[in-house]
Amino acid sequence: MNAIISASDLATALAGEAPPVLLDVRWQLSVAKAAGEPSFDGRAEYAAGHIPGAVFVDLDRELAGPPGAGGRHPLPDLEVFGAAMRRAGVSAGRPVVVYDGGQGWAAARAWWLLRWTGHPEVSVLDGGLTAWEGPLSVEAPSPEAGDFRPAPGATGLLDADGAAALARTGVLFDARAGERYRGDVEPIDRVGGHIPGAVSAPTTGNVAADGRFRPADELAARFASLGASGGTEVGVYCGSGVSGAHEVLALAVAGIPAALYVGSWSEWSSDPERPVAVGPDPQ
Known part of the structure; x- marks a missing residue:
């Protein structure tokens, strides 16, 4: 199963004899989260209309742990995550398609977590709900419980030390906006700037004006121009591990494995002992 799926291909799959499990992960980052307030989670929008059969998944509560020393969206408790996936009907032997409102960040976070914990067939709806031309439903489904049991380690995961090392020995992409990378502004975190040695690669460069991913060859060329070619080890970070998952997804579309x-x-940035670099990308 490809990392992304078009709306037309999803419609065909849903009409088939063995439709995929469908997860709605509408969510939007709120800068107020830095002050402890919740992000917009899309639950009301889901209730107002979603792709028929989709189950709502809460990013802040089911795809991340509580904010703390590990960041604003640390890894979730695997028991909580696994229970949420089984509640949604996720099973190891059944494909999963994830979508959000169109930005792709939240859907990519769910995609990455499922892939990291061993699910073999997960796709993101390219362009999100805005690309969907089929009917919407206001009925919340009650799927049969799935059997998925998270087994972490199927894809790459970095901690702070690993990210710092990769910035020296491979390529570490910073998926945030360029002004945050440079340290010109920092609306959320303690200090602006970037991990020393990281390369600026904003997620906005991975998609076209309609929010869909650029073709695989264009993405491969973009990442090659930034140093990710020839078997180089690649990692990605962002503000809190959400938009960075979108960059890992773009790299997967380009055929480049990457750790998050x-x-x-x-x-x-929460640890004042860690070094911070500011200014433009030296490349």
């Missing part, structure tokens, strides 16, 4: 530093800048 889940704690990301929210964890890194």
